[in-house]
Amino acid sequence: MVKTIGEVAAELGIEAHVLRHWEDVGALTVRRDGNGYRVYDDKAVEQARTVLKLRRVGLSLPEATAAMAPKKSAAQAVVRAKIAELEGEVIQRQEAIAFLQHTVECRHRYLDECPDCATFVREA
Numbered sequence: 742m743v744k745t746i747g748e749v750a751a752e753l754g755i756e757a758h759v760l761r762h763w764e765d766v767g768a769l770t771v772r773r774d775g776n777g778y779r780v781y782d783d784k785a786v787e788q789a790r791t792v793l794k795l796r797r798v799g800l801s802l803p804e805a806t807a808a809m810a811p812k813k814s815a816a817q818a819v820v821r822a823k824i825a826e827l828e829g830e831v832i833q834r835q836e837a838i839a840f841l842q843h844t845v846e847c848r849h850r851y852l853d854e855c856p857d858c859a860t861f862v863r864e865a
Contacts, residue, residue, distance in 0.1 A: 743781060746760055753789060766803075768809070772785070792805050792809070800823055840861040843857060844858065
């Protein structure tokens with residue numbers, strides 16, 4: 742069964758122009774009918790779903806495109822790099838929470854009066 746761009750966009754909860762852009766940059770392959778209209782078969786819809794999921798988990802469009810590369814080792818390298826980046830962000834968020842939690846519980850009125858707060862501030 743084939744679908745129109747509007748049907749696929751509605752199914753995925755995105756705008757049709759997003760699908761067009763993904764096709765323009767090579768993240769999505771869509772065939773055309775005899776009149777030049779895009780027709781989405783099951784494979785194209787699944788490919789669009791995959792791009793959308795990769796975008797939603799934090800990959801940029803170029804990263805998502807690379808993560809769908811035919812060569813598995815190339816795709817894995819992109820995903821591993823994204824995992825490392827996300828793990829770094831998690832550590833930064835945990836440090837931010839620790840600092841903010843301390844400031845909420847700190848007995849000092851001003852952060853610069855507290856040796857622990859000063860330590861947090863000096864950390865990179």
